[in-house]
Amino acid sequence: MNVLVVGGGGREHALAWKLAASPRVETVFVAPGNAGTAQEPGVVNIDIGINEIDQLVAFAKDNTVAFTVIGPEAPLVNGVVDAFDEVGLRCLGPNRGAAQLEGSKAFTKSFLKRHRIPTAAYSVFDDADEAIAWVKQHPGPCVIKADGLAAGKGVTVATTEQVAINAIHQCLRERAFGNAGDRIVIEEYLVGEEASFICLVDGEFALPLATSQDHKARDEKDQGPNTGGMGAYSPAPVITQQLHQRIMREIVRPTIEGLAQDGHIYTGFLYTGLMIGHDKVPRVLEYNCRFGDPETQPILMRLKSDLADLCEAALTRRLEHCPVEWDERAALGVVMACGGYPGEYQTGNVINGLDDCPEKNVKIFHAGTNERDGRLYTAGGRVLCVTALGASIESAQNQAYSSARKIHWTDAYYRNDIGYRALKN
Ligand code: AMP
Ligand code: GLY
Numbered sequence: 001m002n003v004l005v006v007g008g009g010g011r012e013h014a015l016a017w018k019l020a021a022s023p024r025v026e027t028v029f030v031a032p033g034n035a036g037t038a039q040e041p042g043v044v045n046i047d048i049g050i051n052e053i054d055q056l057v058a059f060a061k062d063n064t065v066a067f068t069v070i071g072p073e074a075p076l077v078n079g080v081v082d083a084f085d086e087v088g089l090r091c092l093g094p095n096r097g098a099a100q101l102e103g104s105k106a107f108t109k110s111f112l113k114r115h116r117i118p119t120a121a122y123s124v125f126d127d128a129d130e131a132i133a134w135v136k137q138h139p140g141p142c143v144i145k146a147d148g149l150a151a152g153k154g155v156t157v158a159t160t161e162q163v164a165i166n167a168i169h170q171c172l173r174e175r176a177f178g179n180a181g182d183r184i185v186i187e188e189y190l191v192g193e194e195a196s197f198i199c200l201v202d203g204e205f206a207l208p209l210a211t212s213q214d215h216k217a218r219d220e221k222d223q224g225p226n227t228g229g230m231g232a233y234s235p236a237p238v239i240t241q242q243l244h245q246r247i248m249r250e251i252v253r254p255t256i257e258g259l260a261q262d263g264h265i266y267t268g269f270l271y272t273g274l275m276i277g278h279d280k281v282p283r284v285l286e287y288n289c290r291f292g293d294p295e296t297q298p299i300l301m302r303l304k305s306d307l308a309d310l311c312e313a314a315l316t317r318r319l320e321h322c323p324v325e326w327d328e329r330a331a332l333g334v335v336m337a338c339g340g341y342p343g344e345y346q347t348g349n350v351i352n353g354l355d356d357c358p359e360k361n362v363k364i365f366h367a368g369t370n371e372r373d374g375r376l377y378t379a380g381g382r383v384l385c386v387t388a389l390g391a392s393i394e395s396a397q398n399q400a401y402s403s404a405r406k407i408h409w410t411d412a413y414y415r416n417d418i419g420y421r422a423l424k425n
Pocket of ligand 1: 189
């Protein structure tokens with residue numbers, strides 16, 4: 001059968017690579033893909049953008065695509081799954097209604113409160129004066145969030161009143177995030193340890209994937225600006241067995257059931273961002289309605305089962321009875337980015353050294369890359385995710401860094417400490 005993956009980042013390269021490994025899959029189409037997916041055996045890039053929903057549907061129809069997997073959140077929030085549904089085509093991801101979990105923070109907070117799922121206390125504002133008055137009445141740190149999708153930039157952790165007021169101005173008056181900032185959520189500041197938890201959901205049953213942890217900050221020791229993620233590893237020691245059970249019982253299952261009660265059947269990957277308090281209570285910081293990037297890369301390196309089988313089981317409500325097997329080894333991925341990311345950066349630099357990385361147990365997933373005349377060039381902020389398997393996190397880390405150090409371009413940047421929290425544990 002043929003399948004279609006929508007997206008062009010490292011997550012989609014990993015999804016396409018793993019789907020192509022299925023003996024039942026003939027061709028994996030990727031829209032639009034990148035230079036890495038173009039080189040992958042059994043994978044073909046097609047020139048359709050992630051939000052060109054009508055064209056994606058037409059392509060799937062014309063090319064007998066058995067099912068489509070959506071990588072990024074924007075097309076999900078824009079209703080890509082609903083559009084496939086309308087013509088009777090299978091598409092893995094939540095529909096527009098369920099994708100509001102990521103598309104609107106105000107929706108999510110009221111959902112969490114209504115279903116008594118632990119989260120930070122909050123208020124919603126569309127008026128700057130009222131928001132500022134609230135901040136003045138509530139001394140101490142708070143978190144200001146743009147309601148809609150703001151490309152990961154809509155959240156300000158405000159440690160002082162002035163920072164909070166500036167964030168309110170930026171969102172509601174200067175409209176820095178456009179319509180996504182028409183409303184804001186102001187949240188209680190939570191302390192503890194952050195963790196993420198990713199499941200595959202078939203509308204009813206949630207299958208927890210191998211645990212993983214990413215590093216969101218750009219610089220070492222988790223300093224500097226927030227990014228999409230500078231590296232990730234699996235398993236994540238922070239998720240103990242006890243915590244795992246608690247997250248399934250107190251967060252994941254109530255989320256799927258609560259959505260169903262509200263008329264939204266959730267299908268697809270569900271990524272829950274959590275703060276584990278000193279009281280050990282896991283509280284929801286956010287939901288993403290998709291797989292994580294770069295968490296997907298180490299998680300899929302460890303998946304021994306057929307990903308196409310899992311996707312089909314999720315699309316036909318058979319996940320509960322679908323066996324899943326993980327490699328006992330650890331996997332760790334180091335993101336190589338362009339200097340300056342997540343701010344301004346240069347693209348179009350030649351990437352050298354990729355041919356020097358033939359190691360078994362290492363896979364280089366591409367994100368922002370393109371190919372011209374047989375050479376590879378940088379084409380985005382995050383460029384590669386060098387991912388390795390090892391007997392332990394430490395050995396996966398050594399292997400990933402020894403490969404990353406062979407790859408060069410002008411302005412290449414990566415953190416040298418991906419996985420340090422796991423090693424401390
Ligand atoms: P979000 O996109 O909502 O996950 O927020 C991005 C980041 O902001 C999170 O990964 C946390 O580091 C931080 N954050 C968000 N909400 C809170 C909160 N209520 N308390 C403390 N930190 C938070
Ligand atoms: N790595 C975090 C995310 O995918 O949102």
